[in-house]
Amino acid sequence: MRLTRAKISLLLKEMPLDQEVLVKGWVRTKRGSKNVAFIALNDGSTIHNLQIVADPNTIGEETLKKVTSGACIAVKGKLAASQGHGQKIELPADEIEILGEADPETYPLQPKKHSFEFLREIAHLRPRTSTFGAIYRIRHAMTFAIHQFFNERGFYNVHTPIITASDAEGAGEMFQVTTLDLNQPPRNEEGEIDFKQDFFAKPTNLTVSGQLEGELAAMGLGEIYTFGPTFRAENSNTSRHLAEFWMVEPEMAFYELKDNMDLAESFLKYLVQYALDHCADDLEFLNNRALDEEKNKKKEEKSEMTLLERLNFIVSNDFARVTYTEAINVLRNSKPNKKKKFQYLIEDWGADLQSEHERFLVEKHFKRPVILYNYPKSIKAFYMRQNDGEEPGKETVAAMDVLFPGIGEIIGGSQREERHDRLIARMEEADIPQEEMWWYLDTRKFGTTPHSGFGLGFERLLLFVTGMGNIRDVIPFPRTPENAEF
Incomplete structure (x- = not known):
């Protein structure tokens, strides 16, 4: 009977000993000697490798010579309890x-530690590393959890356009x-580019938001949500910016600002708990990797x-809920501000x-996640609901930002x-046609009706x-400035 390929994750979980x-x-x-070779094999289904035990007399020395780092192989055998340390089972x-x-002279991923900068240069191969295998499995789990969260609550997934004539x-x-x-x-009579001859007969762009x-x-x-790619042509090379990234954007009729905050908090807790429940091995690996990196950092870092x-x-x-005005007072009177x-x-x-202010509020002052709300109208987008009865010069909008430790803002939203x-008055102020x-x-x-929504940068969540x-x-x-290599 023809054998069906078994995933390594399933074998490590079920351990069907003595089964072919x-x-x-x-x-x-x-690694090994003339008499035996030990091969660490990974198929991407788990962070863990399966140890293959190969006898040169059984397999043949010529075949074993071709078993080098990066090579892809198929192995048949009966699963056995491991004789050595570090694993419970192995496959003779x-x-x-x-x-x-995989030519050992030119294969870039030799069994040693590589810098992330180097791995970005070979992004076509980095899914084969332990770190990036873990990251991509977690990325999948978070994608699934996002759809599951909204589906359980009766939201509908809507595909909004990637090509748009508006700037949200x-x-x-x-x-x-x-x-x-x-x-x-083509040019018109005024000498300007004649977009009437373009495909859409008007200037169009890749969307910045759905x-x-x-x-x-x-x-x-x-109640709906979008989950799709968004694009920003911002010439930024920081560790927090991409030109192409993914956004999760729910929009809810009949939600006011408090409802919006409640949903955002529930959403984030659900996603993090899902990761803890379903990505334990990958998270443990990343946790240990981070602890190793911490050893080389200065105390203040x-x-x-x-x-x-x-x-x-x-x-x-529970997330602290703090008005922008309260936060400004805390920051203005804080030691880092007074001591410059x-x-x-x-x-x-x-x-x-800025991020330094947001992280101070979360990590030093409130010591828990923070939702800031009621921001100045002047620093927020035109579509955010203007609060009534505000002091002249201190008009606010029903905006909210969710702040996390180590990240700063992870969600931004508002009542619309x-x-x-x-x-219309706000659009005129902002010169929006x-x-x-x-x-x-x-x-x-x-x-019309009161309604609200927010945006979660998917890659920020993954960070x-x-x-x-x-x-x-x-x-x-x-995708970053001067980089669209793969």
Whole structure:
């Protein structure tokens, strides 16, 4: 009877001793002597390797010579209890078939520690490493958990457009989409590029957010969420920025700001708990990897909590809910501000908070996750609901940001401005053309209602859950300035 390939994760879990199995995977390492070879085999299904025990007399020396790091092999044999330390089971090989050789002279992933910078240069091979195998399995688990969370609560997944003629944030840093000949673009009578001859007959871009279209869907379906790629043409090379990244954006009819905060807190706790429950082996590996890195850091650079402690910190603490005004007072009177330790000093109400301020509030002052709300209108987007009865010069909007340790802002959202006249006035202030947004304004004319939503940067979530320090290491193929290699 033909054997079906068994996944290593299943064999390590069920340990069917004395049963003949077929495994296939990539060789991590090979060691041994003339009499026996020990091969660490991994097939991507788990962080753990399966030890293959190969007798040169059974397998053949010529075959074993081709079993090098990076080679792909198939192994048949009967699973046995391990005679050595470090694993409970092993597979004495009856047959080894070389599926794909890896030249040991040129294979880049030799069995040694590689820097993340080097691994980004060979992003096509880094899924084979233990660290990136763990990250990508966690990325999958978080994707599944996001859909499960919303499905359990009756939300509908909506696919919003990737190509758009609107700029949801008013940022202006967008990638243009065109079919025009860039060497000889058509011109109109004024000498400007004639976009009427372009595919969509108007200037279009890659989207920065699915929010605005998500709002339209929520006005008929009640509660929806989008989960898709978004794009920013921001020329930034920091460890927190990507040109292409994924956003989770729920939009809910009949939700006010408090409902929005309740959902965001439940959502984040659900995702972190899901990771703890379903990614234990990968998280333990990443936790230990981070502890090894901590040994080389200066005392002031060391983290106060381990990765696993930070994750449990989220699920075991209620989030503090603090107004922007309260936060400004805390920051203004804080020691780092008074001693000028902040890079950006807090002086006046209306300042846009930086990551250093957000992390101080979470890690030093409140010592738990924080939801800041009611921000100054002047530093927030046009679509956020304006609060009534505000002091002149200190007008606020019903915005909220969720702040996490080590990350700062992980979610940004608001109650949306549902009043037609107030929205138009705000668009005029922000110089946003109403004629291009007629469809958005229509929802405020026909059956308007209070509604809210937020955005979670998926890679920011993954930075927190995996403990990685650079956002380029939690997405398979990062898109950054001057880099679209793979």
